[in-house]
Amino acid sequence: MELSTQLKSLADKINQLKDKIETEESTKHAFVLPFINILGYDTFNPTEVVPEFTADIGLKKGEKVDYAIIQDGAPILIIECKNWKEKLSVHNSQLFRYFHVTKTRFALLTNGISYQFFTDLDEKNKMDPKPFLEFEITSLKDNVINEIAKFHKSSFDVNHIVSNASALKYIQEIRKQINDELSNPSNEFAKLFANKVYSGRLTEKVMEEFKDLVQKGFNQFISDKINDRLKAALTKESQQQEEQIETSTEESKINTSEEELEAYKIVVAILRRKLPTSRIVSRDTQSYFGILLDDNNRKPLCRLHLNGGKKYIGLFNTDKTEVRQSIQTIDDIYLFEKELLETVGGYEKE
Template identity: 80%
Template sequence: MELTLQLKALADKINQLKDKITTEESTKHAFVLPFINILGYDTFNPTEVVPEFTADLGLKKGEKVDYAIIQNDEPILIIECKNWKENLSVHGSQLFRYFHVTKTRFALLTNGITYQFFTDLDEKNKMDQKPFLEFNITSLKENTVNEIAKFHKTSFDVNNIVNNASSLKYITEIRKQINDELTNPSNEFIKLFANKVYSGRLTEKVVDEFRELVNKGFNQFINEKINDRLNAALNKEEQKQQADQVEDVVHDTKINTTEEEKDAFRIVVAILRRKLPTHRIVYRDTQSYFGILLDDNNRKPLCRLHLNGAKKHIGLFNNDKTETRLPIENIDAIYDFEKELLDTVNLYESE
């Protein structure tokens, strides 16, 4: 969760600053070094992150790669940087040469926005032509963040990354092929389906006719699948809301919201106003607890207060939305949990 928030903060910074960044050097300092820091490496420690790392090529001396991340006195990742405006596809050969003369298994080519991670799956000690992981930091998806996390200092494991890199590389290529075929289907792709439904001879004219049919068929299929999933999710949410409403009607006849609970709610609002407008903070009193929700949504509990028993407790929520109860002497003690309450807001706002 923390890694996701850090990457999002860097993405926001990039979107704000990129038009003011004009050189490769400023790209390094504004975009790439913060990314290395997010991975847990100290960019101010020359034994951990080495700028201008020497990668001499035979008789050609003085060749240097922009950065090398070091572990146990050996490079584990070499990084070549370009200006954020540059297309990385024309710069792979330079990193390819550096990879060959270092002991690393991983290389990164980046312009601070697009990141391409390479290894040596095809031939040992020889960098692959295609990256096994590529992403745009300003439009990250959750599964990509999980792959980035494997390069974090606390979890870096060469064998784990290499073993996963092969499937990751081919899945990426397969997804690109699927996208290409759906955008501009090849004759082979069209014939694959036409042969299954058309009994006549597949002339050039027939293939051209099926081109539009195959395209329409796939688009309709994908749209229907998306609608099915949306409808299933909406129906599930509607059923849940109806069940909650029935439960609330039953409970309302037995619930008495105390002045103490109302005062406690005002304390929580006072804390969370730093990040939320007050209308988004809503309470729901139940027989067993006094719940405080974000946007009146049962799936976004901010905290629960247990004030009617012999002992008072505050219930806080982690990433899995599991409640942890902690004792409080009185409602003033809610102020002691300011950080935890604000962290919970961050959890929902980053979803």
């Protein structure tokens, strides 16, 4: 089962169970351990997933982090868990202490629904105050799933994750800033646009007006973009439906005659000396009855033109150019046995 499907199943389970989960311990077992398992780590193997991992700090002994994922005898990810009802920001300092003494490059703070991944981009061996990856498992997007996949046991690479973490961290912060500015534009943000479109003096009153105008302008811009995408998607869908209708109409005009089916049987009888019958495939069209090798348009064996006033068999030379030969009845197809078998031989040499 692919990662996205497993995460979706866990999200559904969380939505069903969370109101019945009361304690931190229950949160771990119902929400966090399944997530670790989805990442490919054996939660029943104490050499791979260590519960209550010791993280002694100086003279303070017996400090433990909830889980540590171990690779080659060393922790690669430490995990601190909280009750799903608790907010995570309050607990950063605790994980910060654990991070320093365990020598890991990654730390995860989670309440089973919200996940915050940390590393040491700002200062080596010192956990950054802000996560480089943050999400809620109940509302995952494809780009986030791609980042989660990097922590899977089958693809875990410390250097690859760290090199990408910096970009993730800043993109995440930029997205937050954009959201804040669109919700409540700052003076600096409004002034950026006011300077470009307003030639008068930017008084306090003018700036208040522009903050409102900038917000409305951006909302309208985003709305237009969404509508354009929807129109494009609907137009594409409509075109696909029209193409399907046209194809269906064309197919409905095709009427395979008994004579064409009998002729096909003759061709099969000739070619089965070199080919299994399963590889000799017929495909009727409005203008001719085609016979193909392996149902491949690029490998025509012959074409039968039997519905007009005169009857023809279309044979193919080495250049795959059709050469029509007149026939009186379908029994005349036997006269072209040599040419048909040579066509097969040509494909066998490719």
